[in-house]
Amino acid sequence: MSNSARSGFCALAIELMTLILSELDLKLLLQMRTVCKSLKSLVDESIALQYKVELAAAGMEDNHKSPLVMSERMSRLQQYTLAWQNLDFHTIELPPQPLSTWELVGGVLGSIAPKDSRMIFNRLPGHSRGIERKEWQFACTPIFPVRDFTFDPAQDLLVAIESPDKDSSHPNARPFCRLHVKTLSTGNPHPLAVSPVIDLPAWQYYDSGLHVEDLKIHAENFGLLLRYHFTDDGAETPFNDLVVVNWKTSDVILHLHRIYPLVTYTFLTEQYVALAISDGRARLEVHSLSKGYEASQTTWDRNSYLCAFDYPFPSPRPNYMFIQSDHASAHVSNNSPEVPFFAAESVKILSVYFTYQYSRNRPVEDERHLSHLIPIECLLALIPHSPDGVGTTWLWKYWAVQNSLTLNTCPDICWPSYVSGSKYADYIPKTHFNDAHVEVFDLNPVLARRESAKPSPGRSEKVQYGLRHLCYFADLPDPPGPEFKQSIMISDDGLVLVDFTGDGSRDTDLMKITFLSL
Structure with missing residues (x-):
């Protein structure tokens, strides 16, 4: 993005910039954070844009019929993601x-x-x-x-x-x-x-x-x-x-x-x-x-x-x-408005x-199972x-x-x-x-990349980290x-x-x- 284009875009109202950025896919949205400090701050501080990022990380889609305000949906989504990991x-x-x-x-x-x-x-x-x-x-x-x-x-x-x-009445049927x-x-x-x-x-x-x-x-x-x-x-x-x-x-x-x-x-x-x-x-x-x-x-x-x-x-x-x-x-x-978000088809x-x-x-007993x-x-x-x-x-x-x-x-x-x-x-x-015990393997690539990139002190002890997956376990x-x-x-x-x-x-x-x- 050229300096003039960046300056022109950043001169727009925050509400309008947020609306435009919300139409981008996740990859482009995250790339916008690297363009300039203003866009990085906008993406990081906007509840609507962070909610979109968190939805992708959780493998979820938003239920637009939910009566909950965005901040409440965001809070529940973060609780949901953390509850699965723990x-x-x-x-x-x-x-x-x-x-x-x-x-x-x-x-x-x-x-x-x-x-x-x-x-x-x-x-x-x-x-x-x-x-x-x-x-x-x-x-x-x-x-x-x-x-x-x-x-x-x-x-x-x-x-x-x-x-x-x-058919009991017609034995030969x-x-x-x-x-x-x-x-x-x-x-x-x-x-x-x-x-x-x-x-x-x-x-x-x-x-x-x-x-x-x-x-x-x-x-x-x-x-x-x-x-x-x-x-x-x-x-x-x-x-x-x-x-x-x-x-x-x-x-x-x-x-x-x-x-x-x-x-x-x-x-x-x-x-x-x-x-x-x-x-x-x-x-x-x-x-x-x-x-x-x-x-x-x-x-x-x-x-x-x-x-x-x-x-x-x-x-x-x-x-x-x-x-x-x-x-x-x-x-x-989306038939039920009480569901704030639901599993996305793209990560199934x-x-x-x-x-x-x-x-x-x-012998049959030596069959391998995968x-x-x-x-x-x-x-x-x-x-x-x-x-x-x-x-x-x-x-x-x-x-x-x-x-x-x-x-x-x-x-x-x-x-x-x-x-x-x-x-x-x-x-x-x-x-x-x-x-x-149970082991839950999560193959959501967005979440796996984000969690694996965290430094060791910030990682959960209840999560095993793989290249393309996470694994949660509990007794x-x-x-x-x-x-x-x-x-x-x-x-x-x-x-x-x-x-x-x-x-x-x-x-x-x-x-x-x-x-x-x-």
């Missing part, structure tokens, strides 16, 4: 309840009462953000057996699955899958859905054993996996179908069938979905949701992907892969957990946008080495809610030498009894400690929920 919890225990189907999305924990199919929801409290705990429940009407469900609090959306294996689209707050039909009930077609190749799994919502997209066996010449082969439905219009917008082996998938954006393919050489396949697939054109052939991200771990055994990411719709989570990560073996002669944490923005930057790039396979050294974090961890996939925003929670069980309370096992889940406002017995197959199996709110 893992300074407020503990709330719920009474033990039967172990049942559950879901944790966007700070809301939902479960099904086993006896009467009531839906029970708890909004987790957030002391730093000023969010109060709330509990509500309802019975779905008309009454139907809820096989599984998922929801998105930001859209007041609940999708429940009614999926009997067979093929299995079907019925989706009920409701509001999360009341259980009534969702007003934005054209139809409150969506019946997926009874595609004729489902010969036996249809199972519906891995329900996910991303904006208007609702995805699910259909697992089944296909019979050919008397032999049964396991397959998977990935189906994505627009829950507002009831249209099937993607149907990839006869995928094997496919363990799981995730939405990257409203436009892209990633499949975890584990056929010896693991990879993530990215498919477009805007190609207008038709059911008759969707047989998976290993080559029809938009692009793929390769893993370098060859294995004589099929690799097991499991993807976990945060599907809460941050960009529409996904976790790819997989197992592999280098030698066929090694969790690969990937900023979603790094994947999106490599997706081709021209026809010439379609079908590109990115090798590990070009897409992952500089941009991600690999951990020797084995997450509890029975409680798959260990990713929230830019954070990953790893539960470390109790041993003879250490108490049970956890012991289980209530020797028959209980433990697991951990993470949300925007803290952790959820789960003590449980059994696997839900017995009426006596219990789970005890403890909110560790920040």
